[in-house]
Amino acid sequence: MRVVIIGASGFIGSAIRDEALTRGHQVTAIVRHPEKITVQNSRLTIVKADILKDDLGKLVKGHDAVISAYNPGWGNPNLYEEQIKGTQNLISGVKKAGIKRLLVVGGAGSLEIAPGVQVIDKTDFPKEVIGGVLATREALYMLRKEDKLEWTFLSPPANIKPGERTGHFRVGKDQLLKNEDGESVISTQDYAVAMIDELEHPQHKRQRFTVAY
Numbered sequence: 239m240r241v242v243i244i245g246a247s248g249f250i251g252s253a254i255r256d257e258a259l260t261r262g263h264q265v266t267a268i269v270r271h272p273e274k275i276t277v278q279n280s281r282l283t284i285v286k287a288d289i290l291k292d293d294l295g296k297l298v299k300g301h302d303a304v305i306s307a308y309n310p311g312w313g314n315p316n317l318y319e320e321q322i323k324g325t326q327n328l329i330s331g332v333k334k335a336g337i338k339r340l341l342v343v344g345g346a347g348s349l350e351i352a353p354g355v356q357v358i359d360k361t362d363f364p365k366e367v368i369g370g371v372l373a374t375r376e377a378l379y380m381l382r383k384e385d386k387l388e389w390t391f392l393s394p395p396a397n398i399k400p401g402e403r404t405g406h407f408r409v410g411k412d413q414l415l416k417n418e419d420g421e422s423v424i425s426t427q428d429y430a431v432a433m434i435d436e437l438e439h440p441q442h443k444r445q446r447f448t449v450a451y
Contacts, residue, residue, distance in 0.1 A: 239302040240264045241437065244289060244328070247274035250343050250398070250426055251307030255282075257430035258305075261438070268297060289324050294331025303339035303437055304332050313366045321373030325380055333387065341437060342381065344393040345374035346422075349414040349448060357396065357414055378446055388443045390436055394429055395450035401425030407432065407449045415450035424450050 241258055245251035246267030252275075258265050259279050266283045267275060275284055287297055289308060298304050306328050310320035332340050347358035356375075363371050381389045395415055407428050408415055416422045432449040436442060 239437065240266070240300070242266045242268060242298045242301045242304045243307065244268045244304065245307035245309060245343075246284075247271060248307055248309060250394075250429060253400075253426040253430040254305055254307060254343075254433050257427070257434045258437075261434060263434075263437075266298075266301065289327050289331070290320060294327055295334030298331060298337060299335040301335075301337060303341065304328075304337055305341045305343075305433065305437065307343040309370065312370065317367075318369030318373045321370055322376060325373070325377040329380065329384065329387070338386075338388045339437075339440075340381075340387050340389045341433060342377060342389065342391045343433075344378060344391040344446060345371055346393055346396050346414065346448075347371040348375040348378055348446075349393055350412050351414050382444075385444075388440070390440070390442045390444075391446040392429070392433055392436065392442075393446060393448040395424050395448065396422035398424055398426055398429055401427060403427035403431065405431055407451055410448045410450070412446060412448075415448060417451055422450055 241263050243255050243265055246255040247269045259281055264281050268285050268287050270288050272284045272286045308324045310317050349357050351357055358371055378391050381391055402425055407424055414422055
């Protein structure tokens with residue numbers, strides 16, 4: 239497939255990029271800082287762009303799907319506002335380009351830990367990141383209003399960090415997944431596996447889902 243990955247140089251976006259390339263997809267990486275990508279691959283095209291400023295519709299046109307790992311940057315004083323605007327531009331740009339499939343890297347804050355109770359309701363997030371947590375939840379709410387896009391929102395568990403690519407994990411919907419030790423975790427590599435699995439074999443169109451060990 240011809241896939242756009244927005245934020246393909248970031249913490250999660252880079253893992254998704256590498257997983258997509260490993261599986262033979264043609265990847266267009268849209269990033270603000272191309273110098274951060276040191277991977278060389280004949281199927282990788284790197285485009286310097288900012289989805290807050292550039293015409294995303296033109297940038298993604300002709301692709302089969304868009305995966306967004308967009309993040310304005312933790313510690314950004316305008317994190318909430320820029321995340322919201324970025325999501326709005328993402329949705330409108332993908333629709334303008336005539337692309338149906340949109341997959342979004344979500345957050346864990348909006349997952350439920352009890353009926354009607356979300357992680358964000360019971361967790362003291364640092365002030366540097368709370369804007370991003372709130373904006374990412376708002377992105378899910380925006381997507382849920384879209385009935386033309388075949389969107390998917392993939393929430394990680396409470397903890398996501400580099401580790402082993404096992405290809406084995408549990409899949410859930412709107413509830414935070416924990417193992418028998420009470421841990422909610424996955425590696426960035428296995429999160430990327432779940433994302434590209436969904437790209438290749440859609441199981442959660444117009445839905446949010448989550449993965450964890």
